[in-house]
Structure formats: C-alpha cells, structure tokens
Amino acid sequence: MPDVRQSGAMGEAFVMDGGGIERLAAHLLAEGRSVVAPVARDGAVVYDAIEDPAEIARGVRIDSRPGHYRMERDGTAWFDHVIGPTPWKRFLHPPRETLYSMTRSDDGIEVEATPLPQASFAFLGVRPCDLAAIGVLDRVMTGGAHPDPRYAARRNGTLIIAVNCRVSAETCFCASMGSGPRADAGYDLALSELGTGAQTRFLIEVGSAAGSALLEALDVAPATEADLAEARWNAAAAADAQTRAIETEGLARDIRAAAEHPHWDEVATRCLNCTNCTMVCPTCFCSTTVEVSDLTGAHAERQQRWDSCFNVGFSHLHGGAVRQSGRARYRQWLTHKLSTWEDQFGELGCTGCGRCIAWCPVGIDITEEAASLRRTEP
Numbered sequence: 198m199p200d201v202r203q204s205g206a207m208g209e210a211f212v213m214d215g216g217g218i219e220r221l222a223a224h225l226l227a228e229g230r231s232v233v234a235p236v237a238r239d240g241a242v243v244y245d246a247i248e249d250p251a252e253i254a255r256g257v258r259i260d261s262r263p264g265h266y267r268m269e270r271d272g273t274a275w276f277d278h279v280i281g282p283t284p285w286k287r288f289l290h291p292p293r294e295t296l297y298s299m300t301r302s303d304d305g306i307e308v309e310a311t312p313l314p315q316a317s318f319a320f321l322g323v324r325p326c327d328l329a330a331i332g333v334l335d336r337v338m339t340g341g342a343h344p345d346p347r348y349a350a351r352r353n354g355t356l357i358i359a360v361n362c363r364v365s366a367e368t369c370f371c372a373s374m375g376s377g378p379r380a381d382a383g384y385d386l387a388l389s390e391l392g393t394g395a396q397t398r399f400l401i402e403v404g405s406a407a408g409s410a411l412l413e414a415l416d417v418a419p420a421t422e423a424d425l426a427e428a429r430w431n432a433a434a435a436a437d438a439q440t441r442a443i444e445t446e447g448l449a450r451d452i453r454a455a456a457e458h459p460h461w462d463e464v465a466t467r468c469l470n471c472t473n474c475t476m477v478c479p480t481c482f483c484s485t486t487v488e489v490s491d492l493t494g495a496h497a498e499r500q501q502r503w504d505s506c507f508n509v510g511f512s513h514l515h516g517g518a519v520r521q522s523g524r525a526r527y528r529q530w531l532t533h534k535l536s537t538w539e540d541q542f543g544e545l546g547c548t549g550c551g552r553c554i555a556w557c558p559v560g561i562d563i564t565e566e567a568a569s570l571r572r573t574e575p
Contacts, residue, residue, distance in 0.1 A: 208402075208403065209402075209403050210400060210401065210402045210403070210419075210420035210424070210425060211400075211401045211403075211412065211417035211418060211419060211420055212391075212398050212399065212400055212401065212417065212418055212419075212420050212421075212424050213398065213399050213401060213415050213416060213417045213418075214397070214398050214399075214416070215275065215397035215398060215399065217399060217415050217416065217417075218250070218253065218275055218321075218388075218399070219250035219251070219253070220250075220414065220415060220416075221321070221358070221411065221414065221415060222234065222247065222250035222253060222321060223250050224411070224414035224415075225319040225321070225356070225411075226247075226248070226250075228317075228319075229317065230317045230318065230319040230356070231246050231316070231317060231318050231319070232246065232247050232318075232319045232321055233245065233246050233247070233285075233288055233318060233319070233320050233321065234247050234252070234253045234254075234320075234321040234322050235253060235254045235276075235278065235281070235322045236252050236253065236254055237254040237257055237268065240267070240268050241266065241268055241281045241282055242254050242257060242259065242268060242278045242280070242281035243281050243282065243283045244281070244283045244284075244285060244287075244288075244320075244322070245283070253275070253321070253322075254278060255273065255274070255275050256270060256271065256272050256273045256274065257269065257270055257271065257277075257278045258271040258272075258277055258278055258364075259278050259279050259280075259281070259366055260366075260367075261279070261366035261367055261368045261551065261555045262367050262368065262555065262560075263368070263554050263555070263557065263560030263561070263562050264554075264555070264557055264558055264559060264560030265555065265560075266281075266282070266555045266556065272393070272394075273393075273394060273397070274390060274393065274397070275390055275397070276322060276360045276362075276363075276388075276390050277363065277364050277390070279324070279362065279364065279365065279366045279369065280324055280326070280327065280366075280550055280551075280552065282477050282552065282555075282556055283477075284327065284330065284477060284478065284479035284552070285320060285323060285327055285330070285331060285479060286330070286331075286334055286479055286480070286481075286482070288316075288318060288320075288351065289331070289334065289338075289348055289351045289352055289355070290334065290338065290345075290348055290482060290484075292502065292503045293500055293501070293502045293503070294311070294347070294500065294501055295311050295498045295499070295500050296310070296311055296486070296498075296499045296500065296501055297309060297310040297311055297498070297499050298311070298496065298497065298498045298499075299496070299497045299498070299499075300495065300496050301494070301495045301496070302495070313346060313347060313350040314347060314350050314351050315350070315354075316350060316351040316354045316355065317354045317355075318351065318354060318355040318356070319355070319356040319358065320355060320356065320357050320358065321358045322358065322360050323357050323358065323359045323360065323384070324359070324360060324362060324377065324550075325359065325361060325362065325371060325376055325377030325378055325379060325380040325381075326369075326371040326374075326376045326377045326479070326548045326549055326550040327479050327548070327550065328357065328359050328376075328380050328383050328384060329371075329374075329376035329377070329383070329548040330376075330479030330480045330548045330550065331352075331357070331383070331479075332383050333480045333542070333544065333546060333548065334348075334479075334480060334482060335352060336542050336543075336544075337480075337482055337542055338352075338482065339352070340542070356385050356407060356408075356411075357383065357384045357385050357386075358384065358385060358386045358387075358388060358408075358411075359380045359383075359384035359386070359387040359388065359404075360387070360388045360389075360390070361377075361378060361379045361380055361387060361388065361389040361428065361431070361432055362377060362378035362379075362431075362432065362435045363378075363389070363390060363431035363432065363434065363435050364435055364438070365378060365435045365436070365438045365439045366551060366555075367440065367441075368441065368551030368552075368554040368555045369435075369439050369441070369549065369550070369551045370439055370441040370442050370443060370549040370551060370564055371439070371548060371549035371550065371551075372436040372439050372442070372549070373439070373441075373442035373443050373444070373445065373549060374443065374445065374545070374547060374548055374549035375445075376548040376549055377435075377436075377548075377549065378432045378435035378436050379428075379429075379432035382404065383404070384402075384404040384405075384408070385403075385404055385405045385407045385408030385411070386401055386402065386403060386404060386408040386411060387401070387402040387404060388400065388401055388402075389402075389427075389428035389431065389432070390431075391424060391427050391428060391431070398424075400420055400424050400425065400427075400428045401415075401417060401420075441551070441554075441562070441564045442564060443535075443547070443549070443563070443564050443567050443568075444567075444568075444571075445545065448535055448536070448545070448567065448571075449535065449536040449537075449539040449540070449545070450536075451570070451571045452531070452532055452535045452536035452567070452570060452571075453532065453536045453537070455570040455571070456528070456532070458570050460566075460569045460570055460572075461524050461527065461528050461570075462524060463569075464524075464527055464561065464566060465522070465523045465524035465527055467559050467561055468507075468523055468527045468559070468561060469558060469559060470507045470508075470523050470526060470527075471507070471558060472505035472507045472508065473553075473556045473557055473558065474507075474530070474552075474553035474556070474557055474561075474563075475505040475506065475507060475530065476503065476505070477552040477553060477556045478534075478552060478553055479548065479550055479552070480534075480546045480547070480548065481505070481546075483503070483504045483505060483506060483511070484501050484502060484503055484504050485501070485502055485504040485511075486499055486500065486501050486502075487499075487500050487502060488500075506520075506526060506529045506530050506533070507526050507527070507530060509521065509526075511526075512526075512529075531563065531566060531567070531570075533546065534546045534547050534563075535547060535563075535567060547563070
C-alpha cells in the first residue's frame, strides 16, 4: 500500500477497510482521549464514552416514526442505524454541572469556583444534522458578548469524526434544512461507508490539520473517482428517501405572523408539555441555576441544569409565569426554533434530525405543524 500518510491535506480523500473504524477508535483511546461513539444499549443507539472499540454499535437499524423508535439487529453495517435519542450537546453542555461550591466552617464561608473542564473528547460517528447542530450551539454558546467558558473549554479540545448517511429514517428531514445527509464542513474527518459485508470500506475526507494527523494511525490509500461517486450516490439516495420536509423560504416571517393562528389551540390539545422534544433536541440550550445544600447546611453548590420552555416555571417573573397555558408554551418553543432564533443568531434552530418527532409520546410532527401554521385556514 502506498505511503500517503504525509499527504492528507484538507479536502483530500482516502479509503480504508471496514476494520479501520476499530483501529481509529483504539488510536484515539491510546492518545488518552474520551472517545464518544454510538453504542447499542437498552433498545436504542445512544452516544456514550467507550473503553473498547468493540462497544461501537454495529449491525443495527432503526425504525423511527412519530412517537415510535425501535432498534433492530440487521446485517453487519457500521453506520446504517441513523440517530438515537441522545444529542451530542450533553457532552459539551452537560445536563447538570456544578459552577461553584460554598463550605461553612468556624473560620467563615469559603467559596470555590469549579475549575474549567480539561476535556479531550473525540466524537466518532457524528451525523451531518448533528454536526450542523454543534455548529449552531457553537454560535449560541461562544458568540456574542458573554460566551460560556465551560462550553468553550470542552469544544476547543474536541475532535469530530463525522459519518455521512446512506440511509434515512422516516423522521429525517435534514435535506430540506440544508444540513445533510452529507457533511460539507465542520469536521476533522468525514467518513462514508461503502459496500457491504466483506467488501465494506470507508471513504475518508480530510477537514482539518488535526484530521490529517489521524491518518498516520490508519492504513489508507488514495480514493478513486468510483469511491467518490459511490459516496455521493449513497448520500443522494438517503436524501431522496426522505418523506418529510420544511420549506424554509420565508419560514421565519410566516411563523412570526402566525402568532394568533387558531392552529395553536389544536396542537395544545395534544401536547403533554413533557419536555421530551427539548431534551432530545441537539440545539436547545436553555438552562437554569439552582442552589443545592447538604443536610448539615455546611456545604452548598450552585448547579446549572437543563431547563425547558415547556416548564411552567421557565417563564416565571415576579407575580407568576408569563406563559401559563400549554398553548403559549408550545408556541414559544416552535416560534423560537423556526423564527426568532434567526433574529438572534442569523439561522434557524432546527437541523432536521427528527428526534422531536420520534420521541414525542403523542407523535406531534414539527414538519406538519410548520406547514399548518403557514396556511390561512387551520
């Protein structure tokens, strides 16, 4: 095999055999990184830290529909399972973390800030919709006048190995949002699974100098035009297979104009305000802070925790909650996601992953809701 280890410039493409996934994961672990990858657990594909490359989910597929998610064992493909319920945000913006602690002693009260995290993540298996979501979070959490230093510390040390999709779930609509099924940028390496069975191989596209350095741990060869064409065809087939879509042209304007649309009343009769959609959403970032003390009263912590605009207390101001009805809370969530997010951050807050559709217990479909709100009649 030709020595191409020093020729991995950004934009170049190579191929490796199917076993290269485990070699790549083993190399990242040997570097001391916390490798996060898709793992089959409790009937779902979840993203979690692994200690052994053998833990990576393989040979599974997902049946995902409104209010429905089932994992099925099927074949030997590495990445034909699309996404699961756990977004990558939980590693960069954890559901709960201590900001500082306070300890009382005879000498007084000592306040100690929690040190910034020294994270060294390697995300292996990031889908294009989730890669786009990480980009959205980057702009939310590190842009503006008040960046989040804890998010930034984790993000700055993170390697991203993306995986392009060659299958789509029934709930996917990334093609209409411009975020997939093929990644364009934002990765260190992007993998496309080619072939099946013993013929499985991976196209590797280099997106950064750090990604190029990883090629030294892999046995790779230059990609052929046939390899590139197969990867493009697979991604196009995944896009063509998607049956859901959101028309984004003028969407922010139309949703903003629909503030008093009667359809909000209809969806409010179905929405349970359970917060599932915001918990699984890869871009929802809202949090709250709470004070937690031990039973002795000698130690207390200020913790940051995920919150949701579907919680009544989320909009509590002096005198009570601003949004007391389920109708108002659902309207807040969807209007922010598909309209006012653009005012704040210059883009929509949805990347078309479809998690909110699959994990809504009553099967509310954001693509159908957006279309209904753009009609004159509900």
